[in-house]
Amino acid sequence: MEQRRRLVTAIPGPRSQELMARKKAAVAFGVGTTMPVFAAGAGGGVVVDVDGNHLIDLGSGIAVTSVGASDPRVVAAVTEQVRAFTHTCFMVTPYEGYVAVAEALNRLTPGTHDKRTALFNSGAEAVENAVKIARLATGRPAVAVFDHAYHGRTNLTMAMTAKSMPYKHGFGPFAPEVYRAPLSYPYRDGGLSGADAAARAIDQLDKQVGAANLAALVIEPIQGEGGFITPAPGFLPALAGWCREHGVVFIADEVQTGFARTGAWFASEHENVVPDLIVTAKGIAGGLPLSAVTGRAEIMDAAHTGGLGGTYGGNPLACAAALAAIETIEQDGLIARAGRIGELLTARLSALRDGDPRIGDIRGRGAMIAVELVEADSGRPDAALAKAVAAAAHRRGVIVLTCGTYGNVLRFLPPLTISDDLLHDALDVLGEALAG
Known part of the structure; x- marks a missing residue:
């Protein structure tokens, strides 16, 4: 072309x-x-x-076709897979591709701890499942998100998303127990440091929610739809440290920032932040619909058998594309x-x-x-x-x-x-x- x-x-x-x-x-x-x-x-x-x-x-289908929209490795892998079979449902008769993608994500995501992965279809679906997992693992109901956040278009993720028009307007009522904290926004924060911006957010969460009630804090390391807001240095590490101290699951929504987009496999790496759970989608599979939640084994394994899944989650064509896209990122x-x-x-x-x-x-x-x-x-x-x-x-x-x-x-x-x-x-x- x-x-x-x-x-x-x-x-x-x-x-x-x-x-x-x-x-x-x-x-x-x-x-x-x-x-x-x-x-x-x-x-x-x-x-x-x-x-x-x-x-x-200059859009890549909103950060999806990072390896290009017709990457030769992706095309070849999907062609080979479609000749073999298009679907069996992993929950019925599993297949190697799903396991191989989970192994790759466990290897590539930040941290050397023991990890597990579950595959889904879209970023919003993965965010919602990450919250499900965190709530079950902690026994707590509340979820903290941030000003300007975008997390999806399902009922729960609309509640987590900040912007009304066009994403939320007229679609409520929304899921409860979602609380919003101020983000570090260097251009409009009047010089507030990352550490001070984190202290401001933590103070609000402590007063309005209470750490003992929080299952998870969910944040985009660099906001996507919210305006590519990049928090001041120190903001993310301070939040992650507070979450560890209080048993709150720190969830990085890397749907838009993941898979080499920011000059690292994941944007969390730029400040050496190791999330408890990391949510991925968009650039994961070269244009095919796939998403994932990857995280600490003890948190991911909290869900009972049958509690996670879906008919199309980890579709074999998407898994083949993801493995090829990862190979392209690494080899090229x-x-x-x-x-x-x-x-x-x-x-x-x-x-x-x-x-x-x-x-x-x-x-x-x-x-x-x-x-x-x-x-x-x-x-x-x-x-x-x-x-x-x-x-x-x-x-x-x-x-x-x-x-x-x-x-x-x-x-x-x-x-x-x-x-x-x-x-x-x-x-x-x-x-x-x-x-x-």
Whole structure:
């Protein structure tokens, strides 16, 4: 597949417009799309639409196709597996692929302690199961989460998610015993250190919930939908230490940050944090639906036989894809590549910020970088600007996503297989879009 941006029609082209009309007639209104184009192929750092336009991919299907959307190892592994069988249900007649994925996750996730893994379908399902496990292991009901958090769209994970629109609005009532604490948000914290921000959060949890009632504290090491907020150094270790002291299960939601995305296998590693349980999905299987909960054996094994599972959890095709994706990350040096992508993105975005006070903050790690756009005179979040810049980039053939509680953050999640040339071209387009 040609690895360059090339537009042969306006965006959207006529075939995409036809398909969008069919979507409106057939698909529920609540299922939205970021771009008005329909994909026909993808690979490397490019998505090709049905009109033949080659778009630069800075989204990776929301951090899913980290190894690319058609990685040869993944394609070969899934093809071989589909010839053998597509499904038996691991809970009925198990198969080796599920066990092999569990072994790989036990090996790769932080910590040398004895671990166990259970496989599921989506990030939200895995988060919900992590909470189930923590509640059963501790005998406690309450769950602590943080401002700006996003954990999913099930009833429990909607309660855990901070942002109302579009994720929670009108869908309640939600699951009880979920409590929210303030996050470390360096750009808007007035210089508060990580340790002091952790003390603030712990004080609130102590007073409003009580550690003795908390089953788990659930946190994204770098927030995803909340705006790629990267806590100040020391925040995560302090929380993890408090959890250990009080018997609270520390759960790292690494759905978006996992599998080399941040320049380490898992973002927790950047501060040497070892979670009790770690939740993974998105980049785990090269585009196939798979998620996992991995953690300390004594916690994971608290659930009774039959208490964990699901018809499709650990589907054999997804397991084959996951093993191939992990091999690609290891063999092709994609952890180091994520670091290089982060350096390039940060350097180019910093150059843009030098001449544009509307770029308030640049943050993230590795190939998970964001810019927070603000009003130049007041520093207030500027969602309209973020929306306009994203739309202008889309028209020019660059897929870029927005996020953040205030809708004013542009996030960059390119495949780790993208070329430097494509990144530079995409950032040139971003500069043009900012210039109006």
